[in-house]
Amino acid sequence: MALGASVGIGAAQAPLSPPVQAWLAVQTNLQTWSADFTQTRTLQSLTEPLTATGHVWFAAPQRFRWELGRPPETIAVCSGTDLMLIYPRLKRVERIPLGGNQSGPWGEALTMLEAGFPRSEAALRSRYDVQSQTVTNQLCKLVLVPKSAAARRIMPRMEIDFDTKDYLLRGTEIQFADGSTLRNDFEHIVLNPKLDEALFSPQIPAEYKVVEPTVTR
């Protein structure tokens, strides 16, 4: 049963609810962050959801490292200027330069991976329209719609769940154009841990093949 308040829904420019404002205020103090996660992919092409576990590290403003699978099958590392997708099993690395207009769908993918850490209301609203903000059982669900049509083509909607007591990120959910969803549920969250710089500039083994996929919008 819903115990919490259900706050205004709908208008894109509606004011942010107090819990969301408080959560954003907490974000400004966040320098680093790490957590374990369980990723659930509910794909329209599959009859059953797929789950995988992994670990994520984040350093403000936009560096991150996601390791998916144990041992990692896919590693996504963003140094701020480059996004590297490392496939250890395939010994393959895809390097995508970020910035400008070159990143194409990868740029949109990147926003998905970092969307859980907006630094301010302005930063949030510059990329997303707020579709709804609801609080249920101390969990606030903030539903966002990307402003960019290119991003909407890939990801028409995303959801950020955070705890209204400690304002920690509990989960994110991305909805794809065909209705498929990708949900991350976080646990063992550590705020402002000391992170090794090497996490964001991984050494690529010599036997790995590094490619730069053709980047188009």
Next chain:
Amino acid sequence: MTRPALRHPGRWIWLPLLVLIVIGLLRLRFDAEVFDLLPADLPVVEGLKLYQQHFANPRELILTLQGSDPDQVESAARRIAEGLRPFTNLVASAVWEPPWLEHPDEAAELVAYLWFNQPPDAFKALLHRFAAEQLAEEFTSARRELATALSPEQIGRLSYDPLGLTQLPGSAAGVAPSFGGGEQLFSSPRGAFRLVYVRARPELNSYRDCDNWLGRIKPLVRAALARQAGQSASSVTIGYTGRPTFVSEVAAGMKHDITTSVAGTAAVIALLFWLAHRRVVPMLWLLTLLAIILCSTLALGGLIYGTINVISTGFAAILLGLAVDYAVVHYQEALAHPGLSVPQIRHAIAPSIFWAATTTISAFLLLHLGGLPGLGQLGTLVGLGVALAACIMIFEYLPPLFPDRKEPGGAEAPLAEGARPADGAADRNVRAPGTRRMRPALIFTAALVAFSSVVLACLGLPRVDPTADALRPQHSPAYAALDQIENQLGQARRPAWLIVSGDTVGAVAERLRELQPALSQAVSNHLIESFTLSTPLWPRPEFQEANRPTARELGNAGALVGQVARTNGFAPRSLVLTERMLATWREAGASQGVFWPTNPVSRWVLDKVVARAPKSYVTIGLVDAGTNLAGLSTLAAELRPRGLRLSGWQLLGNAIFTRVRANMWRMIAPMLLLVLLSLWLAFRRMAEVALGVAVLLLSGLCLLAVMRAAGWAWNLLDMMSVPLVLGTGVDYSLFTLLALHRYHGDLAVAYKSVGRALLLCGGTAVAAFASLIWSSNAGMASLGEVCAVGIGFNMLIAVFLLPTWWWKLVGVRQYSK
């Protein structure tokens, strides 16, 4: 003594002409195609025509959308496409994004076709992938990757192509429609600029068809945008380009040229005539005859050519400016000799008109030697018109104006006031003109030479523009939109087209196979930078034949694939693409002969590079040589003996310019000969010949200086002004020198009797050529301005400076007391 007379042979002489004019009018059509202006025998033009015929869809309109907000632009593009599609009587298709993104399932046919074209070993390897055990492994692997993939494209591909069938082997990999790919064909990287391709339902053969169709499409586009008004669609700017727009624009330009420039020239003629004579009836009768001459010439052009091209419409203003001279000379003579009858005036003037017309007609007919058929047609029209004008003005202009002077009179009456020589001029010798009178002319001569020399010495000669830009319309929104596409979509480096044709599909495939090493060699030799052939898209009949049994076997694998997919947790919708590919293979396996894909996505792709006729097959490749035009030309020459045509706009300009430059002497040499001959026949003395040439040289020097100072360039069309300026310009020197002799060196009388008439005639000619500056065609505008300046200098120098030069060189010895 009775003066000889030239009687009118009777109005019946116009009857045969009238019949020809009626037939000509019935045949007359206007041709708005720029390609028809080009020399058809140039290989690069042949290539362009083949490209135009087979690959430039004559019914395709391209809309450009530009805005500041990519979302608004995308939304506007979608709305326009969706707004146009319901009008199926007007629109066959409206595409705003890669068709395979809008209908991903339809891409299956093309991918299956590309597999079917693979070498038999590669295609047969698919059977292994479709074996029961292997299928299970494939689905398991896909499912595992789906759990950990991070790339949106990879997730999309694995979701709807779990067997990886869209990943083709070898060179075919690059041409298969990809998930999320192809946007760069429709959108700038930021998305603030987009294209919508609209294909007309009806045939758009004539410019009227294009005009009417565009007239119905544009309101629909505006309406579609208006529906988006709430989303600030007004900030999206729409441009139109593509053949329907070009043809419509060129046709409108032709209408503009033939009306505006003619009206402008006629107004200038009327004004100058009024200023010179201040009489209404002769002016109106002159304008009437000019209109008749213009229409008749157009009709005779129709009789000879059938269609009149975009450049030739410029003939009208030129003809007006030249034809008026013959009437003016007659009228001036009739006023100067009130005692002479019309037949007597006719007899006196007709020979000089004959010779003046002969040089003018020759100059314009020489345009045929220039190498541009479009300009040759203009030359013929002006030549025809000048001949017609000479006849009409000789026989028809004066009689209605002087009804009482129809019969030949007696002895010559005295000259009218104003045209009479000064006292003493009737004598053999006249008083030498004073220094005060001659000094300004000499100073002005020196100043002109000095100024022109300094300009040319400091700035150099006018630059040469070897591109084909002169053939383009000026101020063309359609070309502006095309340039915008090139800039926004990163197509600034226009590749050349390599046209490969053959009688059979196999012959073309074989040629493509042979071309690969030849073009690779050209890259190694730095003749070109890169190339793209349509080889992966072109059918390989021998492979298809060998692949048929495999295709049939694969086509029957549907049930097994479905069963294994379900077992491994894949939903039916994940197999739509796979099932369609299997169906295509089933169809290909049962087919006979060459198998072509046929659905809209396949056609959209293949139509870009494949053209088929019953016994002719054509495809194109792209060759990028960067700025190395010489390398491209060398490669074109190497490929030509093999029947392969390398063509493109950058090659076109260079090829035509080379042709025109090579032909220049073929035009100029006869013209120079004609100029020298006419000067010699008129005077039979080197001094006058030298003076005539000096006028041409000085006016040429001044023209070059003006061109350089104004930043004008020699281009494909205005290079043709050289023979025109020579042919028409020499007349002013001839008339001036003849008058000086006739009036025994009396400069004042010569100016009064001939100089003013020359100013009037020259003024109309300059006005006629100058009116071309407003021509819709860039080349004609430049031709008009160069001719106007050249002829203007010829006239002014002949009227104001030549008499003084002549006096110093000839008159002082021959006529001075």
